[in-house]
Amino acid sequence: MELTPSEQDRLLIxxxxxxxxxxxxxxVKLNVPEATALIxxxxxxxxxxxxxxxxxxxxxxxxxxxxELLPGVGPLLSGIAVEGVFDDGRxxxxxxxxxxxxxxxxxxxxxxxxxxxxxxxxxxxxxxxxSTIGISVTTHMHxxxxxxxxxxxxSAAFGMRLHIPAGxxxxxxxxxxxxxxxxxxxxxxxxxxxxxLVDGPLDAPGAKEQALAKAxxxxxxxxxxx
Amino acid sequence: MTPDELRxxxxxxxxxxxxxxxxxxxxxxxxxxxxxxDDREIGNELQIGFGKNARDGIxxxxxxxxxxxxxxITNVLVIDALLGIRVTSIGIRNGRISAIGRAGxxxxxxxxxxIVGSGSVIIPGEGLIATAGGIDTHVHAMTxxxxxxxxxxxxxxxxxxxxxxxxxxxISSSWALQQGHNMFAHWPLNVGILGRAAGSTRDPxxxxxxxxxxxxxxxxxxxxxxxxxxxxxxFADEYDVAIALHTDGLNEMSSVADTLNVIGxxxxxxxxxxxxxxxxxxxxxxxxxxxxxxASSTNPTLAYGINAADEHVAMIISAHGMNPxxxxxxxxxxxxxRQATMAAENRxxxxxxxPVTSSDALGMGRADDTWRxxxxxxxxxxxxxxxxxxxxxxxxxxxNERVLRHVAKITINPxxxxxxxxxxxxxxxxxxxxxxxxxxxxxxxxxNMVIKGGLPxxxxxxxxxxxxxxxxxxxxxxxxxxxxxxxxxxxVHFSNGISQVTVAGRxxxxxxxxxxxxxxxxxxxGILGEVQVDPTxxxxxxxxxxxxxxxxxxxxLTRTFLI
Numbered sequence: 001m002e003l004t005p006s007e008q009d010r011l012l013i014x015x016x017x018x019x020x021x022x023x024x025x026x027x028v029k030l031n032v033p034e035a036t037a038l039i040x041x042x043x044x045x046x047x048x049x050x051x052x053x054x055x056x057x058x059x060x061x062x063x064x065x066x067x068e069l070l071p072g073v074g075p076l077l078s079g080i081a082v083e084g085v086f087d088d089g090r091x092x093x094x095x096x097x098x099x100x101x102x103x104x105x106x107x108x109x110x111x112x113x114x115x116x117x118x119x120x121x122x123x124x125x126x127x128x129x130x131s132t133i134g135i136s137v138t139t140h141m142h143x144x145x146x147x148x149x150x151x152x153x154x155s156a157a158f159g160m161r162l163h164i165p166a167g168x169x170x171x172x173x174x175x176x177x178x179x180x181x182x183x184x185x186x187x188x189x190x191x192x193x194x195x196x197l198v199d200g201p202l203d204a205p206g207a208k209e210q211a212l213a214k215a216x217x218x219x220x221x222x223x224x225x226x
Numbered sequence: 227m228t229p230d231e232l233r234x235x236x237x238x239x240x241x242x243x244x245x246x247x248x249x250x251x252x253x254x255x256x257x258x259x260x261x262x263x264d265d266r267e268i269g270n271e272l273q274i275g276f277g278k279n280a281r282d283g284i285x286x287x288x289x290x291x292x293x294x295x296x297x298x299i300t301n302v303l304v305i306d307a308l309l310g311i312r313v314t315s316i317g318i319r320n321g322r323i324s325a326i327g328r329a330g331x332x333x334x335x336x337x338x339x340x341i342v343g344s345g346s347v348i349i350p351g352e353g354l355i356a357t358a359g360g361i362d363t364h365v366h367a368m369t370x371x372x373x374x375x376x377x378x379x380x381x382x383x384x385x386x387x388x389x390x391x392x393x394x395x396x397i398s399s400s401w402a403l404q405q406g407h408n409m410f411a412h413w414p415l416n417v418g419i420l421g422r423a424a425g426s427t428r429d430p431x432x433x434x435x436x437x438x439x440x441x442x443x444x445x446x447x448x449x450x451x452x453x454x455x456x457x458x459x460x461f462a463d464e465y466d467v468a469i470a471l472h473t474d475g476l477n478e479m480s481s482v483a484d485t486l487n488v489i490g491x492x493x494x495x496x497x498x499x500x501x502x503x504x505x506x507x508x509x510x511x512x513x514x515x516x517x518x519x520x521a522s523s524t525n526p527t528l529a530y531g532i533n534a535a536d537e538h539v540a541m542i543i544s545a546h547g548m549n550p551x552x553x554x555x556x557x558x559x560x561x562x563x564r565q566a567t568m569a570a571e572n573r574x575x576x577x578x579x580x581p582v583t584s585s586d587a588l589g590m591g592r593a594d595d596t597w598r599x600x601x602x603x604x605x606x607x608x609x610x611x612x613x614x615x616x617x618x619x620x621x622x623x624x625x626n627e628r629v630l631r632h633v634a635k636i637t638i639n640p641x642x643x644x645x646x647x648x649x650x651x652x653x654x655x656x657x658x659x660x661x662x663x664x665x666x667x668x669x670x671x672x673x674n675m676v677i678k679g680g681l682p683x684x685x686x687x688x689x690x691x692x693x694x695x696x697x698x699x700x701x702x703x704x705x706x707x708x709x710x711x712x713x714x715x716x717x718v719h720f721s722n723g724i725s726q727v728t729v730a731g732r733x734x735x736x737x738x739x740x741x742x743x744x745x746x747x748x749x750x751x752g753i754l755g756e757v758q759v760d761p762t763x764x765x766x767x768x769x770x771x772x773x774x775x776x777x778x779x780x781x782x783l784t785r786t787f788l789i
Contacts, residue, residue, distance in 0.1 A: 004691060005690050005691060006689050006690060006691030006692065009688075009689045009690070009691075009699050010689075010699075012699040012701075013698055013699045016699065016789065019789065031785060031786050031787065031788070031789070032786055032787055033787070033788070033789040034789060036698065037698075037699075040698040040699070070785065070786060072254050072786055073786060076667055076786075079696075080698065081688070081692070081694055081696050081697045081698065082689075082697055082698040083689060083691075083692045083693065083697050092692065092693050092694060092697065103254070104251070104667075105251065105253050105254040105666075105667040105668070105786065106250070106251060106252070106253060106665060106666030106667030106668070106669065107250075107251045107666075108239045108243070108244045108248050108249065108250050108666065109248065109249040109250075109251075109258075109613045110227075110235045110238075110239065110245075110247070110248050110249075111227075111247075111249070111613070111615060111619040111622075112247055112619050113227060113231050113235070136277070138277050138278070138279065139269075139279055140270075140279040140281075140284045140285065140334065141284065165268075165269050166269055166270055166271045166272075166273060166278075166279055167241065167271070167273045167277070167278050167279065169277050185334050186270070186334060186335050186336040187330075187331065187332050187333050187334045187335045187336055187338065188332055188333045188334075189333070189334070190333035190334075191283060191333065191334070192283050192287075192288050192333065193282050193283035193288060194283050
């Protein structure tokens with residue numbers, strides 16, 4: 001058979017699924033490893049039968065029913081990743097079982113609304129993407145140094161970042177005006193790297209003027225220029 | 227909350243995990259904790275990945291790791307007996323915890339405690355719980371695979387009594403000990419070996435000490451005689467090593483009062499103090515609650531269940547070289563099994579009287595079950611937390627103290643008892659970065675990652691040929707830290723102050739303060755008092771009050787997760 005490590009792993013899924021199948025046949029309610037094995041097995045076998053990726057996904061989603069599971073198992077059957085050998089090659093399928101079980105092991109309950117993003121002083125600016133492709137900017141990027149093809153008041157954006165939760169971003173579609181709120185960068189306010197427009201303390205004497213001059217020289221669009 | 231607020235909250239929890247004030251159910255137990263603190267600033271959380279802020283100049287400072295850290299575990303819910311229950315980040319440098327608090331780049335973020343460098347490894351901890359690595363002080367290493375079993379369950383320190391498959395209950399041959407240290411260096415695990423304290427004279431003890439033991443085991447199978455106990459404790463006081471004691475279950479030469487009398491006020495670690503693991507029958511449990519007797523339990527009697535008594539007779543016969551065909555063997559085995567002392571033992575744990583849990587792996591316990599059993603036991607006594615909004619958040623009854631007490635039993639307290647707390651036992655700056663990451667859903671049952679000396683050594687691994695690292699079949703197995711010279715380097719060898727034993731690549735660390743440690747030092751325990759067992763073994767009291775518990779029919783952390 002000349003089985004690879006990956007193929008040998010698939011036999012482990014098969015064994016677990018057979019065990020789970022025999023338990024289910026006896027009317028035993030399934031636990032997390034048992035149900036997971038049946039879902040992964042269903043995907044692999046659907047792929048082997050010639051199913052499409054979409055069909056294999058459905059086979060995985062329907063491999064077990066909530067009524068066949070122990071309480072608390074359904075909510076844990078999410079993000080089950082498995083690779084099947086489809087007719088066009090090996091493909092990754094990620095199955096999320098849709099559960100309505102109110103028992104959720106590890107559940108987090110929030111009874112009070114958490115504090116919001118800081119209400120730091122913000123400035124509003126309008127940004128226009130003058131390029132032909134979309135540009136996205138993330139929360140903590142020094143807005144002053146973003147893509148030269150974004151036209152906005154660069155001076156107002158010096159030392160500022162987007163006023164949105166960490167990890168999110170704002171999209172700037174081509175040829176469109178987008179309003180954003182900026183807030184001051186925190187900490188020591190020392191920016192090393194980025195596009196190289198500052199590369200030092202934001203609040204040093206002359207730092208802003210030098211950075212603006214450099215931006216002009218390097219062709220950064222700036223709607224704030226007189 | 228309005229439906230919009232609820233949706234926002236669910237999304238926020240999915241991205242950032244629990245925050246201060248949130249309630250978290252641990253696995254499928256009845257234990258609900260409330261997050262006491264959060265070192266993050268809302269809106270300024272450090273995150274790694276596509277479109278996130280852990281980038282050069284933003285969340286990461288362009289400096290060497292000597293000015294930042296080698297590894298940082300970010301935004302993780304720490305449950306630590308010393309630190310409490312809070313969301314924080316853990317910086318690691320040269321295998322030790324170097325900083326704890328808010329992670330990021332102080333050039334762009336306020337109040338950063340853990341400086342993240344442009345080259346720092348980031349292990350995202352959102353949605354995960356971090357505990358110190360478990361410490362199992364009672365392991366019969368009857369097969370090498372016991373080390374894998376321990377690591378797979380979140381145990382990073384093992385005090386072993388042999389390297390079988392032979393029943394050692396301590397090894398004192400210095401030649402054999404050298405081989406043992408060489409063998410254990412194969413795993414990314416801290417290992418100490420107990421010498422056998424079966425000698426009435428000092429010579430065998432001295433040989434064990436020279437062979438690099440971290441303590442000694444007195445066991446009735448090889449002689450727990452009064453003279454042995456006295457010789458061993460006198461010797462231990464001289465050399466600062468821990469003494470584990472499995473007392474005379476036959477009461478052949480002494481009763482429990484005589485054993486206590488010989489011990490005097492010297493420190494002793496009383497193994498499986500309930501007694502079905504061995505020791506004075508039926509009343510060895512009376513050793514618990516005394517300041518110099520550091521008592522522990524082994525895991526089969528924890529989360530006292532309806533089948534606990536039934537499994538034990540055969541277990542005793544099999545583990546202790548007895549013969550089921552021999553009526554006298556069967557009779558003394560039966561004498562060790564008492565439901566009342568099991569029921570009392572579990573309650574004494576909840577009260578804070580018994581400070582340590584352990585496995586007794588392959589010698590009447592399960593190497594990979596101590597976290598699970600410790601928290602299944604904690605769940606037995608948990609009060610229901612009402613989280614449907616009918617009770618104001620600050621009035622919800624939660625299990626924080628109970629959970630921290632039970633974490634102490636498998637981390638800091640065994641470290642204190644065996645003199646390891648200068649290296650391991652807590653999430654604390656300066657200690658080895660032995661840290662277990664658990665999903666909220668399978669806390670104490672199945673870890674996601676076992677970090678040993680700062681690097682992933684064990685954890686969830688999947689199909690090695692897949693496009694992603696989490697493709698089925700997921701198993702809990704070795705990670706890179708378990709391979710090559712790193713396995714040797716990431717673990718330490720616990721020894722004693724005079725040992726010259728060396729193993730290439732592995733650091734040897736003497737144990738400390740094993741003779742001065744007392745019950746009152748036990749973290750979130752230290753409840754002292756008089757335990758009494760009536761001569762029939764049917765009633766147990768603590769300070770004259772009956773202590774007991776109901777046997778459970780269903781154990782959490784078990785059926786849901788084990789195939």
